[in-house]
Amino acid sequence: MECSGTSWSGTEPGVLVIAYGNPLREDDGVGWAVAAALEGCPGVEVQAVHQLLPELVEPLSRASSVVFVDARRDGTPGLVRREPVLVRDGAEAMTHALDPGRLLGLCRRLYGRAPEAVVVSVSGARFGFGHALSEPVRGAVPEAARCALRPVA
Amino acid sequence: MAQRIVIDPVTRIEGHAKITLHLNDAGDVVEARFHVTEFRGFERFCEGRPFREMPALTARICGICPVSHILASAKAGDALLAVEIPEAAVLLRRLMNLGQIIQSHALSFFHLSSPDLLLGYDAEPSRRNLLGLAAAHPDVARQGVRLRQLGQEIVETLGGRRIHPTWAVAGGVDEPLSAEGRDRLRAALPEGLQTIRHTLDWYKRALGTHQEEAQSFGNFPTLFLALVGPDGGLEHYDGRLRVVDAEGKVVADQLDPARYQDFIGEAVEPWSYLKFPYYKPLGYPGGIYRVGPLARLNVASHCGTPEADRELQEFRCLGRGAVLSSFHYHYARLIEILFALERAEQLLDDPRITSTEVMAHARRNRLEGVGVSEAPRGTLFHHYKVRPGGLLSRVNLVIATGQNNLAMNQAILQIARRFVLGERLTEGMLNRVEAGIRAFDPCLSCSTHAMGQMPLRVQLLGPDGMLRDQLVRD
Numbered sequence: 001m002e003c004s005g006t007s008w009s010g011t012e013p014g015v016l017v018i019a020y021g022n023p024l025r026e027d028d029g030v031g032w033a034v035a036a037a038l039e040g041c042p043g044v045e046v047q048a049v050h051q052l053l054p055e056l057v058e059p060l061s062r063a064s065s066v067v068f069v070d071a072r073r074d075g076t077p078g079l080v081r082r083e084p085v086l087v088r089d090g091a092e093a094m095t096h097a098l099d100p101g102r103l104l105g106l107c108r109r110l111y112g113r114a115p116e117a118v119v120v121s122v123s124g125a126r127f128g129f130g131h132a133l134s135e136p137v138r139g140a141v142p143e144a145a146r147c148a149l150r151p152v153a
Numbered sequence: 154m155a156q157r158i159v160i161d162p163v164t165r166i167e168g169h170a171k172i173t174l175h176l177n178d179a180g181d182v183v184e185a186r187f188h189v190t191e192f193r194g195f196e197r198f199c200e201g202r203p204f205r206e207m208p209a210l211t212a213r214i215c216g217i218c219p220v221s222h223i224l225a226s227a228k229a230g231d232a233l234l235a236v237e238i239p240e241a242a243v244l245l246r247r248l249m250n251l252g253q254i255i256q257s258h259a260l261s262f263f264h265l266s267s268p269d270l271l272l273g274y275d276a277e278p279s280r281r282n283l284l285g286l287a288a289a290h291p292d293v294a295r296q297g298v299r300l301r302q303l304g305q306e307i308v309e310t311l312g313g314r315r316i317h318p319t320w321a322v323a324g325g326v327d328e329p330l331s332a333e334g335r336d337r338l339r340a341a342l343p344e345g346l347q348t349i350r351h352t353l354d355w356y357k358r359a360l361g362t363h364q365e366e367a368q369s370f371g372n373f374p375t376l377f378l379a380l381v382g383p384d385g386g387l388e389h390y391d392g393r394l395r396v397v398d399a400e401g402k403v404v405a406d407q408l409d410p411a412r413y414q415d416f417i418g419e420a421v422e423p424w425s426y427l428k429f430p431y432y433k434p435l436g437y438p439g440g441i442y443r444v445g446p447l448a449r450l451n452v453a454s455h456c457g458t459p460e461a462d463r464e465l466q467e468f469r470c471l472g473r474g475a476v477l478s479s480f481h482y483h484y485a486r487l488i489e490i491l492f493a494l495e496r497a498e499q500l501l502d503d504p505r506i507t508s509t510e511v512m513a514h515a516r517r518n519r520l521e522g523v524g525v526s527e528a529p530r531g532t533l534f535h536h537y538k539v540r541p542g543g544l545l546s547r548v549n550l551v552i553a554t555g556q557n558n559l560a561m562n563q564a565i566l567q568i569a570r571r572f573v574l575g576e577r578l579t580e581g582m583l584n585r586v587e588a589g590i591r592a593f594d595p596c597l598s599c600s601t602h603a604m605g606q607m608p609l610r611v612q613l614l615g616p617d618g619m620l621r622d623q624l625v626r627d
Contacts, residue, residue: 054264054283054294055302102284109287110295 016063016115017046017148018056021071027124027137030144031069034120037145044149052098054106061111065152068100068119069144071137075123078136080144085117116152120144172586173612174569176621182573185566187558187590189427196548204233204517204539209319211535211550215596217260220253220308221528223321224390225535228524230323232411233539235518241508242325247390248500249311249321250526251493254389255345256304257529258446258486258493261594262352263297266483269588270359274366275581293355296348300490303345307497310334325512332507339501342494346460349491353464356487363480369571370589371479371564374399376432376442377451378556380410380527385454387461387492389527395452396432396442401474405434410525413534417551430556441559444531445593446485451475456488458495464488479564482592517543528553530594554596564589573613 017038019031035048045059052068060066068085075081087108088101098106100119108114122144125134133141175184195214202210208226212219224246231238268281271290279285287294311330312320320327360367376399380392385406394408396416408416420429420437432440442448451472456462468488471481500506517539524535531553538547568589572582613622 055298055305058298058302106284106287109284110291110298 014043014045014064015149015152016059016066017044017069018052018060018066019046019048019069020050020052022050023131024129026126026128026130026132027077027122027134028071028127029131030071030122030124030133030137030141033133033138033141034069034122034144034148037141038148041149052100052103054098054103056103057107057110060103060107060115061113063115066104066115066117067148067152068117069148070119070121071124071127072121073124073127076136077123077125077134078140079123080140080147081121081123082118082147082150083121085119087114118152120148171612172565173614174565174573175614176616178616182566182569185562185569186424187562187565188425189558196550199548200545202545203543204230204522204537204545205323205543207535207537207545207548208322212319214550214552217257218253218528218530218596220249220312221526221533222535223319224250224526225524225528225533227321227323227326228526229522229535229537230524231513232522232524233517233519233537233543234323234513234515236324236513236515238325238513239508239510240505241329242511242513243390244500244503244506245311245326245330245511246321248330248497248506249308250390251497251500252304252307252311254304254493254529255490255497256301256308257594258490259297259300259304261529261591262483262486262490263293263300265594266588266591267293267297269584269591270356270363270483274584274588276584278580278584281584293352296352300345300348303341306341307338310338322512324514327512329509329511330507335501335507339498342498342501345494346491349487349494350460353487353491356484357467360484366585366588367478367480369567370585370592371560371567372477373563373567374477375560375563376404376435376440377448377475378432378442378444379449379452379532380525381406381453382457383407386457387449387453387455389449389493391526394525394532397452397475399475399477401451401472410532410534411523413523413525413536413551419551419555425558427558428551428555429558430551431559438559441563442556443479443560444553444556445482445529446489447476447479447482448531449527450485450488456492458492458499460495461488461492464491479560479589479592482594486594517541530554530596531556552596554593557593557595561590561593561595564593 019035021028021031023029023032032048035046038044038046085100085104087104089105100117104114104117122137122140124137171188173186174182177183199210208223211222211226214222264283268286272281272285376396378394378396380388381395382388382392394410395403396405398404416433418431418433418437420431422429431437432442450465450468456465468484521538526533533553534551536549537545540546565586568586572585612620615621
C-alpha cells in the first residue's frame with residue numbers, strides 16, 4: 001500500500017494511529033510494519049511505540065479519532081480484526097503499561113474528552129526473538145493498513 | 154564432577170526488590186536490608202563485542218535512561234579512538250542529555266512520587282498512582298505529561314526516536330540538528346519553563362506539610378559525589394569529579410573520572426545483586442556517598458543559569474552545610490528540570506549547534522577508555538578494555554543506583570526505626586518505606602514503568618531469625 005502527502009501536523013484534529021509492540025519479538029512488531037505502511041498518508045499522524053504510556057494522552061486529546069494497531073496471540077495467524085475501544089476508568093490493577101481503554105480514560109480525565117477509537121489487531125504466529133514477521137502476518141500488513149484507514153464511526 | 158548451581162534469591166526480574174527488617178529482643182529494628190534481586194549481566198555478555206557497538210547495546214540496559222548509557226558509552230569510545238570530537242557534537246550530546254533529564258525527572262516526580270505527596274502516604278494504594286492523581290489533581294498530571302513529552306521531543310528530534318536512539322557514537326553523533334528541528338524545540342521551551350516555575354511554586358508551599366518525612370527519609374550525613382565544571386559549576390556531560398562532606402566542605406576536587414578506581418571501590422554483599430560502591434579513602438562502608446540530583450546540587454558551587462541559581466540559593470537554606478535528607482531529591486529534581494530548560498535555550502541559541510561537522514573519524518588508538526556522564530540518577534561510568542582488533546575484553550559499569558545502594562539501605566533502616574512500632578506491619582508503614590526508596594528514583598523502579606506501585610516484599614524478622622510478619626505487594 002502506498003500513500004503520499006503530508007501527515008497530520010497536530011494543529012488540526014486528525015486521525016492518530018498508535019501502533020505498539022516490540023519489533024524485536026517477531027510478530028509482536030506487526031504494528032510497526034503497519035505504521036511504516038501508513039507513513040505519509042494525508043491527515044494521519046502515525047506513532048510507533050513499544051507500549052502505551054501516559055504521555056500519549058496529549059496527542060490523543062487533539063485527535064478526531066484514534067486507531068490502535070496491535071498484535072494478538074489468539075486467532076488464525078494473519079487474521080485482521082477491527083473492534084471499538086471502550087473508555088475505561090478507574091485506577092485499579094495498574095501494572096506495566098496502560099491498555100487502550102485506560103489510556104482513553106486518562107485522556108478524558110485530563111483533557112475532558114476522549115476521541116472515538118478502534119483497535120486493529122493482527123493475530124500472530126510467532127513471538128520469539130527476531131526482527132522478521134512470520135509469512136501470514138507479513139502478508140496481512142496491507143490489509144491491516146487499509147483497515148486502519150477506514151473512518152472511525 | 155556434578156556441579157550444583159544455586160540462584161538465591163530467585164524472584165521476578167525487572168524492578169523487584171525485597172526488604173528485610175531485623176528486630177532485637179526488645180522488638181526494636183536493628184537492621185534493614187534492601188535486596189535487589191534482579192540480575193542483568195551486561196558487563197559479561199558485552200565482552201567479545203566490537204566497542205563501536207556498545208552505545209546501541211548498553212542503551213538496552215534501561216528504557217528510561219538509555220541516553221545516559223549511550224553518552225557514557227560513546228565517550229568511552231571517544232577515549233579509545235583518542236579523539237577530540239567536534240564542538241557541535243558536544244553541544245548536541247549535551248542537549249540530548251538535558252532532554253533525558255527533563256523527561257526522566259518528570260516521570261519520577263509527577264508520575265511516580267507526586268501521588269505520595271498529593272494524595273498522602275496513608276491513601277489507598279489503589280489510588281496512589283497516576284490515575285488517582287489525574288482524578289484529584291488533573292492540572293498536576295497534565296504538567297507531568299507535558300514536561301515528559303518535551304524531554305522526549307528533544308531526544309526524538311536529535312536521535313530519531315524516543316527510546317534507544319542509536320545516535321551518539323564513538324567520535325561524535327550520527328546526524329546534525331536541522332534548523333527546522335532547532336526552531337521547533339526552541340519554540341517549545343517557554344511552555345516548559347512556565348510549567349516548572351508553577352510546579353516549584355506549589356512544591357515549596359507544600360514542603361511544610363512533609364516535615365516528618367523530610368526528617369526521616371534518608372536524613373543522615375554522607376559524602377556526595379558529582380561532576381563539576383572547571384569553575385565548580387553544575388555539570389551533566391563532562392568535567393571532573395568533586396566530593397563534598399555533610400558540612401558541604403570539599404573533600405576532593407577535580408578528580409579525573411577516568412581514574413575512578415583510585416577513589417571508588419565496589420563492594421559486594423551476598424544478599425543483593427546490586428554492587429555497593431564506596432569512597433575508597435574512607436573504606437567500606439564508611440565511604441558511603443550519594444549521587445544524583447541532591448548530590449549535584451550539594452556539590453556544585455552554582456548552576457550557571459539565572460533562575461536555577463536563584464532556586465539553588467533557596468534550596469541551600471534546607472541544610473547547614475549540605476542538604477542531607479534524601480526526601481529533598483524531589484526538590485532537587487525540580488530545580489534540575491528548570492536548569493535543563495534554561496540551559497537547553499542557551500544551547501539552541503548557539504549558532505554552532507546546527508553545524509554539520511559532528512563526527513571525528515579515527516581508528517582505535519588506545520586499549521582502554523572510560524566514559525563518564527551524569528545520568529538523571531547520578532554519575533555513570535563506562536569502562537572498557539579492548540584487544541588490538543577492537544573487541545572488548547573487559548567491561549565495567551558503575552551505575553548511579555548502585556552508588557546510592559549504601560544510602561538506600563541506611564534510609565530503609567531510618568524509616569523503619571521511625572515508623573515500625575511493635576511487631577505488626579501496617580500499610581502506612583509499607584507506603585513510607587516505598588516512598589523512601591522512591592525518593593532516590595532507583596532504576597529498578599523506573600525501568601519497569603511502575604506507576605504508583607513498586608513490587609515490594611517487606612519481611613519482619615525476630616531476633617531468632619523467624620518471620621514475624623510479612624507484607625507483599627506485586
